Each structure stands twice: as C-alpha cells, then as structure tokens.
Amino acid sequence: MSGLRARQKADRHRRxxxxxxxxxxxxxxxxxxxxxxxxRAEVSxxxxxxxYQNKGDILGAIxxxxxxxxxxxxxxxxANPPANVGDALDTLLGIYIEHSxxxxxxxxWRQAMAISTQLPxxxxxxxxxxxxxxxxxxxxxxxxxxxxxxxxRRDIDGHALGELVFNNMNMxxxxxxxxxxxxIAELRAAIRRQNxxxxxxxxx
Amino acid sequence: MSGLRARQKADRHRRxxxxxxxxxxxxxxxxxxxxxxxxRAEVSxxxxxxxYQNKGDILGAIxxxxxxxxxxxxxxxxANPPANVGDALDTLLGIYIEHSxxxxxxxxWRQAMAISTQLPxxxxxxxxxxxxxxxxxxxxxxxxxxxxxxxxRRDIDGHALGELVFNNMNMxxxxxxxxxxxxIAELRAAIRRQNxxxxxxxxx
DNA sequence: CATAAAAACGGAATTGACTCAATTTTAGAA
DNA sequence: TTCTAAAATTGAGTCAATTCCGTTTTTATG
Numbered sequence: 001m002s003g004l005r006a007r008q009k010a011d012r013h014r015r016x017x018x019x020x021x022x023x024x025x026x027x028x029x030x031x032x033x034x035x036x037x038x039x040r041a042e043v044s045x046x047x048x049x050x051x052y053q054n055k056g057d058i059l060g061a062i063x064x065x066x067x068x069x070x071x072x073x074x075x076x077x078x079a080n081p082p083a084n085v086g087d088a089l090d091t092l093l094g095i096y097i098e099h100s101x102x103x104x105x106x107x108x109w110r111q112a113m114a115i116s117t118q119l120p121x122x123x124x125x126x127x128x129x130x131x132x133x134x135x136x137x138x139x140x141x142x143x144x145x146x147x148x149x150x151x152x153r154r155d156i157d158g159h160a161l162g163e164l165v166f167n168n169m170n171m172x173x174x175x176x177x178x179x180x181x182x183x184i185a186e187l188r189a190a191i192r193r194q195n196x197x198x199x200x201x202x203x204x
Numbered sequence: 205m206s207g208l209r210a211r212q213k214a215d216r217h218r219r220x221x222x223x224x225x226x227x228x229x230x231x232x233x234x235x236x237x238x239x240x241x242x243x244r245a246e247v248s249x250x251x252x253x254x255x256y257q258n259k260g261d262i263l264g265a266i267x268x269x270x271x272x273x274x275x276x277x278x279x280x281x282x283a284n285p286p287a288n289v290g291d292a293l294d295t296l297l298g299i300y301i302e303h304s305x306x307x308x309x310x311x312x313w314r315q316a317m318a319i320s321t322q323l324p325x326x327x328x329x330x331x332x333x334x335x336x337x338x339x340x341x342x343x344x345x346x347x348x349x350x351x352x353x354x355x356x357r358r359d360i361d362g363h364a365l366g367e368l369v370f371n372n373m374n375m376x377x378x379x380x381x382x383x384x385x386x387x388i389a390e391l392r393a394a395i396r397r398q399n400x401x402x403x404x405x406x407x408x
Numbered sequence: 409c410a411t412a413a414a415a416a417c418g419g420a421a422t423t424g425a426c427t428c429a430a431t432t433t434t435a436g437a438a
Numbered sequence: 439t440t441c442t443a444a445a446a447t448t449g450a451g452t453c454a455a456t457t458c459c460g461t462t463t464t465t466a467t468g
Contacts, residue, residue, distance in 0.1 A: 005415075005416080008416090009416090043417080043418090044417060044418040044419060045418080045419070046416090046417060046418050046419065047416075047417055047418070050415095050416065050417075
C-alpha cells in the first residue's frame with residue numbers, strides 16, 4: 001500500500017498547501033476561495049475536503065510548519081542559554097516573536113487562533129493546542145536548565161513559572177496580531193518589562 | 205425623537221437578544237440560525253442586520269452584559285480587599301471565574317473569543333477588547349490599593365504586574381473553555397499556584 | 409490478464425449568513 | 439387632517455463553504 005496511490009496523495013497534499021499558502025498571502029484567508037485553491041492545485045473542491053476537514057485545517061497545516069521551525073530554533077537557546085536570567089528569557093521569547101511573521105501574516109494568525117478556540121476538537125484545534133504545549137515545555141526546559149546552572153532558585157515551582165511566562169507572552173502576542181499597527185519591538189519591550197518582575201523574584 | 209419609534213427600537217432590540225440568548229443556549233451558537241432568531245423575535249432577517257452588523261455582534265451584546273456584571277461585583281473586592289495579597293488576588297479572580305458561566309456556556313465563550321480575535325475591528329471585537337482592558341484596570345486598581353495599604357512593595361511596577369496577572373488568568377480561562385470537562389475548581393487552583401510565585405515576589 | 413472490492417475523485421446540490429431594492433411606517437410641517 | 443421626506447422593515451436573492459453520491463482509478467487476488 002505504498003505505490004502510486006500514496007505518491008499521488010503526497011503530491012496532492014503538497015499542491016493544495018502550496019496553492020493555499022500563496023492565495024492566503026495574496027488574497028487573505030477570507031478572500032481565498034476553496035474553488036480557487038482547488039483549481040490552482042489542479043484538484044476538485046470535493047478532493048480538498050477529502051484531504052482536509054475544512055478550510056481552517058488547511059491554514060492549520062501551514063501554521064504547524066511555522067511553529068515547528070520556531071521550536072527548532074528555540075532548542076539552541078535552551079541548550080546554551082545566556083548567563084543571565086532576564087537575557088535568557090528574552091532571547092528565547094525573542095526567537096518566537098521574531099520568527100512569527102515569517103510565513104504567516106497577522107491576518108492568518110488571527111484566523112488560526114480564532115479557529116483553534118472555536119473548534120478545539122478539530123484536527124487543527126488539537127494540533128494548535130499541542131504546539132502551545134510544546135512551547136510551554138520549551139520554556140520550562142529553559143527554566144530547568146537555568147536552575148541546573150544555579151541561575152534560578154531551586155525552590156521555585158518551575159512548572160507553574162513556565163506556564164505563567166508562556167501565558168503572558170501568548171496573550172501579549174494575541175493582542176499584537178489583533179492590532180495591525182503594533183510593532184514587534186514594542187511587543188518585546190512590553191514582555192521584557194513584565195518578566196522583569198518575575199526575574200527579580202526568581203534569580204539567585 | 206423619543207416617541208413610538210424609539211420605544212419600538214428598544215423593544216425589538218430586547219426581543220432579538222432574548223430570542224438569541226435562548227436559542228444559543230438550546231441549539232448552540234452555530235446551531236442557531238438567524239432565520240430562527242428572527243422568527244422568534246417576530247422581526248425579519250433584514251431587521252436583525254439593521255440592529256447588529258453580524259451574528260457575532262448579537263452574541264457580543266450578551267457577553268457584554270455578563271462581563272459588566274462581573275466588573276461590578278469586582279468593585280467590592282477592590283474597595284475592601286482581604287488583608288493578604290494572595291487572598292486578595294484569589295478573591296477578585298475567583299469572582300471573575302465563578303461568575304463566568306452564569307449566562308454564557310463554554311461554547312458561547314469559545315465563539316465570543318474566536319470572533320474577537322478574528323474581527324478585532326468589528327463593533328464586538330472593539331467591545332471585547334474594552335472589556336479585557338476594564339478587567340485589567342480593575343486588577344491594577346486592586347494592586348494599587350494593596351500598595352496603599354502597605355501589603356505590596358511600593359517599588360513594584362503595578363502596571364506591568366496587573367497586566368501579567370490578567371494575561372495569565374485570561375489564558376488559563378481560554379484553555380478552560382476549550383475543554384468541556386475542565387472544572388472551575390481546578391482552574392482556580394492552577395491560577396493560585398501560579399500567582400503564588402508572584403505573591404512571594406511582591407508581598408511586603 | 410480479468411475482476412471485484414476499496415479508495416479517491418468530481419462537481420452539482422445544499423445550506424446558511426448576509427445584502428439590497430422595493431415597500432411600509434413614522435415624524436413633523438402646513 | 440393631509441402630505442412628504444426620512445427611517446425602518448422586509449424577504450427574495452447572492453455568495454461561498456461544505457456535503458453528497460454517482461463515477462473513475464487503484465489495488466489485491468485468482
């Protein structure tokens with residue numbers, strides 16, 4: 001069962017995603033009609049729904065690629081963090097934020113976030129939650145690393161702290177994508193300011 | 205200009221909201237058809253769109269009522285907070301959370317949140333952001349009050365701290381409404397645990 | 409090869425939110 | 439009371455996502 005059928009399947013998947021990604025960027029998510037995606041991918045409308053449960057899942061596949069890249073980039077920081085708690089957090093969160101608009105526009109993020117709340121049990125909803133969890137885990141891993149290096153007090157609840165840091169960043173990021181004129185530099189500065197309170201509390 | 209026309213307008217508004225609230229609860233947001241809301245409110249489909257820009261705005265009106273009640277209840281805590289930082293925060297956030305499912309089901313919250321991210325510039329999107337800001341301000345007011353009472357260190361950045369506390373609670377609440385089996389008690393406990401880190405850092 | 413079952417495809421039909429031009433109702437002046 | 443312009447209502451029509459099911463293609467089997 002890995003002959004022609006499987007190859008065609010993979011190929012159609014790729015064509016649909018590529019057509020959709022291009023159209024989402026050019027026409028926006030709402031402006032991108034399934035019919036247009038279908039014709040550009042050279043499949044029928046019905047076939048698209050054979051591959052993805054709904055329009056949101058197509059966007060979901062693109063979001064997943066982006067976040068996985070970010071997670072990958074973050075690993076470097078966790079393995080080798082700056083020797084200062086504030087800088088370490090800022091560097092990791094900075095990677096997340098700076099990367100975020102690489103493939104996805106703010107409008108695409110808004111849609112993705114909306115769908116993940118609206119349909120938390122859809123394939124994309126589940127995948128999005130998993131990505132959030134993975135980011136939280138990475139922040140926790142950084143904190144654990146800093147504790148191991150003696151930069152963060154050992155008696156701090158690293159689990160709760162990681163969630164707190166992630167939640168705050170995520171909420172700030174949501175507000176950021178909601179405002180088209182919000183700038184990345186300001187977002188980072190605001191998050192740094194908030195984390196300063198935490199850093200004061202947890203640094204050795 | 206406050207005769208028959210104004211009275212009819214107010215009456216139709218009320219009928220639409222009542223019909224919608226009932227139907228949202230019974231059939232869910234997606235399951236509630238505009239046509240059904242219209243016939244129950246004894247107006248036409250077109251009229252509904254005269255009163256609300258879109259389906260989401262109808263839900264928005266209901267959400268506003270709920271959040272305004274919560275803000276009102278919160279004022280009491282700010283005016284007269286428990287004489288302990290952890291308890292004070294827990295009491296205020298507890299009010300928010302315990303109230304939250306009074307008029308709105310989790311599904312309605314999910315939809316409301318989704319729409320506010322998806323269409324941040326629609327009337328509802330703006331209103332929702334304003335409500336979030338009002339909640340943040342109330343938390344900041346509590347912190348300022350605690351600082352005045354000498355329970356929180358004066359050198360703490362109350363503005364950033366208030367936002368941090370709100371963002372964390374809000375994100376936890378979003379996760380809570382995404383999972384139908386999540387319990388209020390667990391949500392409160394998790395938030396308390398996270399805030400404990402902050403309390404340790406800011407209490408006198 | 410031939411053949412039947414399984415999987416995937418295609419595109420017309422359905423559905424439901426939202427629009428708009430025609431009609432009705434109201435406010436206020438004469 | 440009667441008339442007119444402005445405001446509001448109406449519901450049939452539009453548009454785009456999603457579904458449905460008959461047809462075609464692929465695979466497995468003898």
